[in-house]
Amino acid sequence: MSAPTTDLSMQLARQEGWNRPPVIEPGGEGELLELAMGPHHPSTHGVFRMDVVLDGERVIKLKPVFGYLHRNHEKIAENTSYLASMPYTDRLDYFCSLTNNWAYALAVEKLSAQAVPERAEYLRVILAEFTRIQNHASTIGFLLQEMGASGTPLMYAFREREKILDLFESLTGSRMMCNYMRFGGCRVDASAAWLDAARKVVSGLPEFVDEFERFLRTNEILMARAQGMGVLRPELAVNAGITGPMLRASGVNYDIRKVDHYGIYDRFKFRVPLGDHWDIYDRYMVRMLEMRESIGILEQALKEIPGGPVMDPKAKIRGFRPKPGEAYGRIEGPKGELGFYLISDGSPNPYRYRVRPPSLINLTVLEDMCLGHNVADVVLIFGSVDIVLGEVDR
Amino acid sequence: MKTVDEIKAAIEAAVRGARVDVLTNPGPSGQHSLLLATSTAAAVARFLRDDPEFALDFLSNVTGVDWPDKEITEKVKVPKQVVKTVEGVEQTVEEMVEETRKRVEPGCLEAVYHLYSMAKKQGPVVIRMRTANRSDNVTLPSFTPIWRSAELQEREVFDLYGIVFGGHPDLRRILMWDGFKDHPMRKDYIEPDDFEYEPTAHDEVLARAQAQKAATGMGITPQESGR
Numbered sequence: 246m247s248a249p250t251t252d253l254s255m256q257l258a259r260q261e262g263w264n265r266p267p268v269i270e271p272g273g274e275g276e277l278l279e280l281a282m283g284p285h286h287p288s289t290h291g292v293f294r295m296d297v298v299l300d301g302e303r304v305i306k307l308k309p310v311f312g313y314l315h316r317n318h319e320k321i322a323e324n325t326s327y328l329a330s331m332p333y334t335d336r337l338d339y340f341c342s343l344t345n346n347w348a349y350a351l352a353v354e355k356l357s358a359q360a361v362p363e364r365a366e367y368l369r370v371i372l373a374e375f376t377r378i379q380n381h382a383s384t385i386g387f388l389l390q391e392m393g394a395s396g397t398p399l400m401y402a403f404r405e406r407e408k409i410l411d412l413f414e415s416l417t418g419s420r421m422m423c424n425y426m427r428f429g430g431c432r433v434d435a436s437a438a439w440l441d442a443a444r445k446v447v448s449g450l451p452e453f454v455d456e457f458e459r460f461l462r463t464n465e466i467l468m469a470r471a472q473g474m475g476v477l478r479p480e481l482a483v484n485a486g487i488t489g490p491m492l493r494a495s496g497v498n499y500d501i502r503k504v505d506h507y508g509i510y511d512r513f514k515f516r517v518p519l520g521d522h523w524d525i526y527d528r529y530m531v532r533m534l535e536m537r538e539s540i541g542i543l544e545q546a547l548k549e550i551p552g553g554p555v556m557d558p559k560a561k562i563r564g565f566r567p568k569p570g571e572a573y574g575r576i577e578g579p580k581g582e583l584g585f586y587l588i589s590d591g592s593p594n595p596y597r598y599r600v601r602p603p604s605l606i607n608l609t610v611l612e613d614m615c616l617g618h619n620v621a622d623v624v625l626i627f628g629s630v631d632i633v634l635g636e637v638d639r
Numbered sequence: 640m641k642t643v644d645e646i647k648a649a650i651e652a653a654v655r656g657a658r659v660d661v662l663t664n665p666g667p668s669g670q671h672s673l674l675l676a677t678s679t680a681a682a683v684a685r686f687l688r689d690d691p692e693f694a695l696d697f698l699s700n701v702t703g704v705d706w707p708d709k710e711i712t713e714k715v716k717v718p719k720q721v722v723k724t725v726e727g728v729e730q731t732v733e734e735m736v737e738e739t740r741k742r743v744e745p746g747c748l749e750a751v752y753h754l755y756s757m758a759k760k761q762g763p764v765v766i767r768m769r770t771a772n773r774s775d776n777v778t779l780p781s782f783t784p785i786w787r788s789a790e791l792q793e794r795e796v797f798d799l800y801g802i803v804f805g806g807h808p809d810l811r812r813i814l815m816w817d818g819f820k821d822h823p824m825r826k827d828y829i830e831p832d833d834f835e836y837e838p839t840a841h842d843e844v845l846a847r848a849q850a851q852k853a854a855t856g857m858g859i860t861p862q863e864s865g866r
Contacts, residue, residue, distance in 0.1 A: 264787040265808065311791075312814040316824055317799075358667035483696050483757050486788025499697075501755050570666015573700065573753050573763060584700055586753070589666065601700040601753075611792050638814060 249511040259319055264484045266612045271300040282618070284313050288391050288624040295611075295623065302619045307612040311605070313462060314638035322598040327353055327428070327565055330598065337600060338636040340380050343372045343413070344578045346426035351507060352574030353428045353586035358566040360557050365430035366509045367550040371443065372425070374539040374546070376415070378450065379406040380579035381490075381532040381539075382457070384631045388529060389461065392470050396463065405453045408446050415439060415585030429560025431590045440547060447543045456535050461529075471525035475614040475626035478523065485609045488579025490535060494520035494527040501577035508576075510548075511572050513542045525629040530533075532631075566593050600639060604632035640761045643671040648695070653690065654682050656801040662767065672751070672765035680768055681780045681806075687764065688752065695764055697787035701793055703800035704716040705825045707773070715740050730828060746773050748802050752782065752789075768803060773825075781807035801823035 257260065260627035283294035292313035322330040334349045347369055354361065361369075386402030410420040416439055417423040417432070425432050435443075460466055476488070482495040489630055492499055500517045500559035502510040518534035520527030569591040575584035581603025588597035607630050615623045641649070647659045658676035675683050687695045691852045705813075719736040722729060747769045755762030770777045781804035783789045794813040801822035804810055812819060821828055 261784070264784075290764060312812075312816070315814040317814075319799075320824055327862055355668045356666060426692075469832060485790075486698055486786065488699075496736070504760050568666055569672065570664050570668060571668060571719045572666060572668035573765070575699070584753075586702055586751070589702065597702075597704050599700070599702040601702075604790055605791055609787060 246369045264465055264481055264482075266616060268274065268609055269303075269305040269616055270302075270475045271305055272303075273301050275301060277305070277397075282620075288628065289634075290387070290628075290632065293632075293634055293637065297615075297620065297623065297625070299620055302621075304615050304618055304620055304623060307615050307623070308565065309608055309611055312638055314634050316639070318639040319598050319600065322505060322594055326593045327567070327595060328562065330595075331426070332422065332424040334600075335424055336576070336635055337602070337610050337639065338580065338583075338604065339378045339421055340633055341579050342421055342423045343376045343425060344576060344583060346423065347508075348574065348576045348578065348583040349585050350426040350428055351576060353567070354571055354581065354588050355572035355574045356570060356587050357428065357565075357587055359429045359560060362430055362557055363509075363551050363555050364434075364553045365557075366547050368431050368435055368555060369426065369508055370510070370513070370546045371529055371543060371550070372413070372423075374542045375409050375443075377539045377579045378442075378536050378543075379409045381536050382406060382453075384628075385457070385461070385529060385532055388525075388628045389467065391624050394466065396456075401453075401457060407451070408449070412439070412443055412446060417440070427556065427560070427562070430554070430556035430567065432556075434555045440550065441469075443543075444547050447540060447547060450540050450543075451537070454533065454540070456558065457598065458533055462533075467528065467529070470622070470625060471629075473522070473527060474525045474622055475629060476523045480493060480612065485583055486606050487581070487610060488603055489578065489607070489631075490528060490531045491599060491607050492530075494531045495523045496520050501575060501582055505575070507574075513545050515539075528629045528631075535637055563591070566591060571597075575601065578603055580633070580636075600636075600637060602636045604630075604634075604636040608637065609633060640692075643673055643764075646687075646764065647673060647693070649690075650683050650686060653686050656677060657683050659683070670763060670765055672767050674767045674769065677768055677779055680766075681782070681785070683764070684782055684785050687766075693764070694756045694758040695754040695762065697755045697757045697762075698752060698782065698788045699755050699763070700751075701782075701789050702751050703713060703796040703802055703824065704749040704751060705773070705800060706746045706749060707826045709744040710741055711744055712739060712741050714738070747771070748773055748777055748800055750779055750793075750796060751800055777801055778803045780805055780807050781810075783807050798822070801825065 256268050278299040280297050280299055281294055282297055284292040294310040296308045296310060297304050308575040318333060331349060334345040354529055382402035386399035389398035412422055414437055416422045417425040477495045479495045479497050482492050483497060496519050498517055498519055501519060515538040518531045520531055568590045569589055571584045571588040573584055575582050583603055584601035586599040587595050590596040613624050642734040643661050645682050647661055650657050650659050657679040660671045660674040662674050664671045675686045687693050714737055716735045718733050720731050721734045723732050739859045752766045754764045770779060779802055781793055783793055784806060791813060793807055794810060796802050797804060797810055798815055799822055
């Protein structure tokens with residue numbers, strides 16, 4: 246399946262309401278059951294609620310309920326300086342703090358026309374791809390956990406994540422709340438010893454992915470429960486703004502690393518895995534293949550990384566006041582398009598600070614994917630979206 | 640990618656009666672935006688999505704911006720009758736006098752949309768709409784029927800800024816609770832002194848449990864279970 250031809254989506258778009266979830270009539274004789282899944286359901290990865298209407302086991306309506314973790318991150322950021330929001334971005338998607346840092350730094354660099362030194366760009370790529378690998382591995386582990394493979398696949402993923410978090414800790418001082426990037430570079434330089442340690446971790450990763458895939462790819466439970474489940478049509482995925490592995494599992498070739506070439510991604514060779522059947526299994530497989538491509542990028546980046554400064558000497562840290570204007574910067578985060586929209590009025594605080602959260606927007610089609618399936622499958626479909634509530638509610 | 644002026648010309652050629660203004664971005668990012676008149680905005684949005692040359696099939700980001708009323712103090716020169724003694728004779732002369740005046744520039748709420756094309760791999764095109772004021776006339780047309788990705792994001796703008804999107808299929812608060820009154824992202828929002836009040840269904844649930852116990856003799860009220 247190539248990208249959805251605009252013809253097809255245009256044909257559909259002429260029918261009013263084609264992109265709405267269908268209305269399912271209850272078929273059985275029994276009563277309908279209204280059930281609140283969450284906010285304390287263990288499969289909701291935090292505090293998230295789905296109000297489902299069940300006809301027997303079958304889901305005929307599903308409404309997501311948000312806001313349990315809402316702290317108005319955007320308002321807090323508008324009342325403080327640009328730099329002071331950087332550690333706050335760590336807390337959005339707390340699995341991927343380094344990509345959050347990068348997206349915010351990229352938007353501010355666009356806003357203030359700030360250059361980034363070469364070595365810092367390489368370090369950013371290295372850290373972002375490490376983040377992607379540990380995120381995808383954990384997502385697959387959690388997905389298997391929700392299928393009933395209690396603990397074991399997740400522990401295999403966490404074993405590898407542990408090595409990557411150790412690298413983050415020795416470079417940035419923190420395992421998860423890294424607060425590492427700055428406008429115009431990175432906070433500290435990586436030593437030669439750190440780069441060697443990173444190379445060592447990377448050299449062990451292909452074996453881990455091989456092993457992980459060998460255990461899971463033809464696993465009967467995974468195949469029975471994931472194949473043909475939670476299908477998302479590509480034209481709906483595009484229209485609903487789905488991004489990241491979810492979109493590519495629906496067969497749409499759109500990777501912001503390839504489209505925008507932000508940072509230095511045009512220097513690396515990597516492929517964009519696409520799904521064929523648009524179901525949960527494809528979402529699992531796309532993440533597995535993306536980990537392999539990330540390992541390839543890491544090998545190239547760790548080989549080519551040049552010397553030099555990690556901070557642009559002209560970058561202004563104290564008293565940073567960008568000229569009036571606005572900018573939208575986005576990156577391909579592990580969960581999808583993570584964007585920051587900033588308006589500056591020339592003061593030290595942003596006039597408007599907006600996070601485009603991939604986790605929230607990818608939930609737009611949750612109802613469409615779940616309708617007609619059994620309630621036990623809602624857990625899997627929800628797990629295959631890959632969200633973090635810190636980013637959904639902000 | 641075409642420039643904003645070319646996009647404006649294409650829109651005005653294709654959509655009859657469309658009013659589009661170009662807003663120049665003074666910063667270095669080069670992302671200029673198009674301000675759409677609310678009456679024709681839906682038709683323009685449909686054109687931008689369906690036209691094969693633009694094919695803006697992907698609405699990435701939807702957000703609101705609050706522009707409060709601005710009090711502007713300016714100095715104006717006004718003619719004024721002044722009594723003066725000229726050459727020993729008192730007479731009334733017209734003179735230009737500088738005066739400080741204050742005027743209020745009305746504010747508005749703004750919705751900002753960032754569009755990309757997945758088919759043509761280009762973008763962004765930034766479009767904006769503005770409400771007439773910030774109090775009673777805050778309705779804008781919803782883009783959710785055109786791009787589904789606006790669904791949750793327009794709900795968020797409605798919740799935090801108070802812009803009402805006409806034609807949105809499910810316009811409810813999303814992050815704040817349903818009984819909440821204000822719009823926290825507005826610039827003039829004042830936080831309440833105490834955050835204790837959060838509505839729960841507690842009384843309702845208790846009343847139902849007591850009614851059930853009275854009717855059937857079964858079940859247990861929350862007090863009894865409290866030990």
